[in-house]
Amino acid sequence: MKQLAPSILSADFSRLGEDVASIEKGGAHFIHVDVMDGHFVPNISFGAGVMKSLVGRTALPFDVHLMIEHPEKYIGDFVTDQTEYITVHQEACTHLHRTVQQIRDLGVKPGVSLNPATPVSTLECILSDVDLVLIMSVNPGFGGQKLIRSALDKIRQLAEIREKTGKDFLIEIDGGVTPDNIVQVAEAGTDIIVAGSAVFGAEDIPGRVKEMTDRLEKNA
Numbered sequence: 001m002k003q004l005a006p007s008i009l010s011a012d013f014s015r016l017g018e019d020v021a022s023i024e025k026g027g028a029h030f031i032h033v034d035v036m037d038g039h040f041v042p043n044i045s046f047g048a049g050v051m052k053s054l055v056g057r058t059a060l061p062f063d064v065h066l067m068i069e070h071p072e073k074y075i076g077d078f079v080t081d082q083t084e085y086i087t088v089h090q091e092a093c094t095h096l097h098r099t100v101q102q103i104r105d106l107g108v109k110p111g112v113s114l115n116p117a118t119p120v121s122t123l124e125c126i127l128s129d130v131d132l133v134l135i136m137s138v139n140p141g142f143g144g145q146k147l148i149r150s151a152l153d154k155i156r157q158l159a160e161i162r163e164k165t166g167k168d169f170l171i172e173i174d175g176g177v178t179p180d181n182i183v184q185v186a187e188a189g190t191d192i193i194v195a196g197s198a199v200f201g202a203e204d205i206p207g208r209v210k211e212m213t214d215r216l217e218k219n220a
């Protein structure tokens with residue numbers, strides 16, 4: 001089943017609890033938590049405290065995306081009973097295997113993410129150790145950007161590798177997904193779809209979540 005993970009980077013931070021309740025009402029599957037440090041990406045978003053303020057306020061699991069340098073120093077801060085995935089960037093990890101192991105040892109599913117210019121081949125030696133591969137379809141740092149179409153080729157490449165090798169990692173796409181391109185994105189082989197501005201920028205947030213999840217169910 002294809003799943004939708006709205007990114008709270010695009011939520012109204014002055015009403016974060018209400019916005020999260022809205023995506024839950026609409027049938028979202030995860031809360032995508034975009035953590036940015038102003039070094040790995042040219043923007044600062046929020047820390048673990050903001051995510052932890054949602055623990056117990058929603059039943060949705062957290063899909064944590066660390067767009068930070070030295071993620072190994074901060075992984076522990078994002079572990080809660082609701083944290084399902086913690087994803088680190090291949091480009092930010094000198095010792096990626098050790099960092100992936102660290103996440104798993106903390107009882108959380110590890111994910112690895114690639115920026116648009118980083119080839120899938122860089123994951124060859126880690127694909128057996130991760131539960132999720134997050135393909136960036138925008139240059140990380142901001143919501144509301146246009147989807148970079150070459151990301152769909154990387155999704156297809158990963159789906160093919162998974163088919164051939166029998167590995168069971170999930171494939172997630174992140175950036176520029178809208179109701180108009182969500183079916184195409186899903187058909188490329190994506191399992192979990194992140195959407196920020198398309199969801200939280202809508203007048204009717206629950207309605208937009210339902211519209212996007214319905215399209216996933218009907219067409220992909």
Ligand code: DX5
Pocket residue numbers: 007009010032034065138139140141142143144145174175176177194195196197198
């Ligand atoms: C970008 C973040 C994405 C972004 C998605 O750096 O990693 O998750 O918030 O936002 P949209 O869907 O608006 O591109």
Ligand code: ZN
Pocket residue numbers: 007032033034065174194
């Ligand atoms: Zn993200």
